[in-house]
Amino acid sequence: MTATKKAGVLGATGSVGQKFILLLAEHPDFELYNLGASVRSAGKPYAEAVKWRQTATIPESARQLVVVECKASEFADCDVVFSGLDSDFAGDIEKEFKEFGLVVISNAKNYRRAPDVPLVVPLINSSHLDVVARRVKQARAASKKQGYIICNSNCSTAGLVVPLGALMAKFGDISDVTVTTLQAISGAGFSPGVLGFDILDNVIPYISGEEEKLEWETKKILGSVAEDDSFALRSNMTVSAQCNRVAVSDGHLECVSIKFATPNKPSVEDVKQALRDYVCESQTLGCPSAPKQCIYVLDEVDRPQPRLDRNRDNGYAISVGRVREDPVFDFKFIVLSHNTVIGAAGSGILIAETLFKKGLL
């Protein structure tokens, strides 16, 4: 099958960027067309510019592509641009791309709180893309090219909101959430990343800004779209997060407790079944990267585990285990998500596939 849409990747040499290269290399709809990174990398063939850290080898389709600077004019022919840029630089660069009329799907934090920017975890709130759909249709009717930014969430937030959203869809509002994360080192990126000496034989109980992101982004993602197309935060939910860095390469594990707003509580078996039954829009649309199952509920007492479970459905699925009653809240469980796939590059690709299926790219 020949890919029909040209894709650019910004930050192509980084932790998220390398995952984009792997996931897009054989993609049926998107062709790796332009790769961007800093001036340190620009001008070199990708294989020379990148310090490759994936277990799969560099795809042939990327090896010889010459990395360019992240200037919108270099990406003028792209139908979609995926950004895995360092957040120190993503703000200005993504804005320039949007103003140039390009579609940017960003992994950086810079625009997640912007009132007109959808913050999307495609397994749970792809409905927020409707805002973009309306803007694109209006622009097309006026024969204009519409640039816009869509953001992915923080990687820990992506894992958390999937079971929360699935349970809210079945049983109604959740009023209280506590989450303690054990986050992989790939989440800290490669430049400079976590020093081996700091993480070996150790756990670091602090990740800058992470707890605030989990507590805020969850409410935007699980919130609604107001009549004026702004995003209304879910105000009746309190989220409390504690974040830790652990010596795992990929895969964020999260210990979650939840309390439902309703006095009529489901049983543990009802909760497990609702998670297993959950179906997302990218599945019903037939998006090529959609997981076979959004949420795998594991019954083994010692699962999920990052090394054993992070690659379910190529990293696009979430694993949930140890679902049980909580003596303080209602239920507690463990969530595992692949931080650079469904927590980053994979989410971006599912968003683009959803736009493509809906004729918006």
Ligand SMILES: NC(=O)C1=CN([C@@H]2O[C@H](COP(=O)(O)OP(=O)(O)OC[C@H]3O[C@@H](n4cnc5c(N)ncnc54)[C@H](OP(=O)(O)O)[C@@H]3O)[C@@H](O)[C@H]2O)C=CC1
């Ligand atoms: N890692 C993860 O699990 C997740 C990360 N994110 C977010 O995604 C983004 C990328 O993260 P990550 O891949 O981990 O980071 P890395 O540090 O691994 O990669 C950063 C990328 O940005 C490029 N870059 C740095 N400076 C500039 C510049 N001045 N101009 C253009 N490009 C530049 C680098 O290019 P060069 O090699 O040339 O320096 C590199 O390609 C961040 O905003 C991060 O917060 C989001 C979700 C999950």
Ligand SMILES: N[C@@H](CC(=O)OP(=O)(O)O)C(=O)O
């Ligand atoms: N901070 C996350 C990675 C991430 O998602 O960052 P951000 O929210 O800035 O995109 C981690 O360290 O694992």
